[in-house]
Amino acid sequence: MTRWIDGTGAARRIRERVAQEITTSFTPDTAPGLATVLVGQDPASAVYVASKRRTVRTLGMRDLHRAVPSSASQQEIASVIDALAEDPAVSGILLQLPLPAGLDAAALIDRIPMVKDVDGLTTLSAGLLARDQFGLRPCTPAGVIELLDSEKVTLAGANAVVVGRSDLVGRPMGQMLMNRDATVTVAHKGTADLAAVTRAADVLVVATGVRGLIGPEHVKPGATVVDVGIHRTPEGLAGDVRADELVGHADRLTPVPGGVGPMTIAMLMANTVRAAEWAREFS
Template sequence: MTAKLIDGKAFAAHLRARIGTEVAAMKAQGITPGLAVVLVGEDPASQVYVRSKGRMTREVGMNSLEHRLPADTPQADLLALIDRLNADPAVNGILVQLPLPRHMDEAAVINAIDPAKDVDGFHILNVGRLATGQKAMVPCTPLGCLMLLRAHLGDLSGKNALVIGRSNIVGKPMAQLLLRDSATVTVAHSRTANLPALCRQADIVVAAVGRARFVQGDWIKPGAVVIDVGINRTDDGLVGDVDFDSAAPVAGAITPVPGGVGPMTIACLLANTLTATARANGLPDPKGLTP
């Protein structure tokens, strides 16, 4: 058996094209979605990511508003900027690029964002709404994973799903989304006992543990779908949290690294911005872009 490659790059390109069509329809009604991205400091990886976000935001026809602040900016100044963006009707989505400088309280900054404009889905109200099955802004990476799973498997109901990782950004919201689709979900992590045995029972494995090639091929149930969220820099280049070479001959389908989950994150950020714009203007949620 050789796993089918789940092409996140192609899926994300198709998703962005669809978002562009939806944006054009909104513009015909006099509505232009606006995404504000705030970068504090000069972290090289963050700078690259912010540039990519800005370029793709403009490509789908949205307004891209970038705010770059020095690393020594007082937290009060950042919070004041967020207040202004919250009050600006031209801004439908607000994203503060993480990580923040050490002198800033990350939770305080995230929770200062208007939950309706929190397109990262990190605000405590959105976290609570997702956990209780209410309408929420959903974190972009788990949303992208869900879209890939639905596209490949269709109905997830009754599937045994293992999420390896318990972060607030991926692991926990991923588990909530799978539960909402009626999968039977186990959340594991690097300290879980008998992790290989748990993996061998899973129809779906979502690896988001942050360790290069952590999940081995002989852990995978034959025919399982493997979603690799990891991005690890090694001497061999970028690799995922799954040992691709040993897992691909066993799995039924697998995302590559790079080119799997990664491209979906920015595409889902744009999807969330479109959804936030629709809600702000009393329009229905765009179909297929929310859980």
């Protein structure tokens, strides 16, 4: 019997915990502040940012959004980030990706101070993750770990396979699993015989951006499968995994929607509170 992993419920519990921390540890004047930076008006990005901002306000944090025109230069955007970095009211900075063509996203992200890097994407944050040291972790992989823990999935000693090697999900996901003592393989578009690799996984995390890539031929019976992909189709949202074909085959499975998706924003809120606490502790 396949068990569906409830990301919606897990995300709600994290938001409730965050709201309680804000109520008990901060006043309205000192509440954590999240600065989302949206360059241009990409429709999907605008929707994502609006959702993050609604959650910020609902939880009692300060919404410090910055809208930057698509015509802004690299230096103009850098100046916005630098000002937010210096602003004590700003606990966390999130530069919404993707950026308009012609901009160097990596250079702009690296202007965010590590202690305000609530997306966990700067080079310094990546290095701290690689060494399993103090720092903020990328939200989606951190959400996956939370889901696995909520299901009491054993990671120490498990064979874990991550399909995808993006800086946003795949690479940090592999590192987080390794830091939990899993034996980790990261597969990607250059992997020969993908199914042979993924069938060895006790825990399979799929983050490729390729709709329906993974089916039962890729999955060991009884494995836990986490689908990070999300695709809009005429029939609704779909993932990188053909989930309906894995019912009765996988032991645990995340749905799309309602699996990993809600966890990303929840972990962003948790990171913002952590950042605010560190700022207060180190000030």
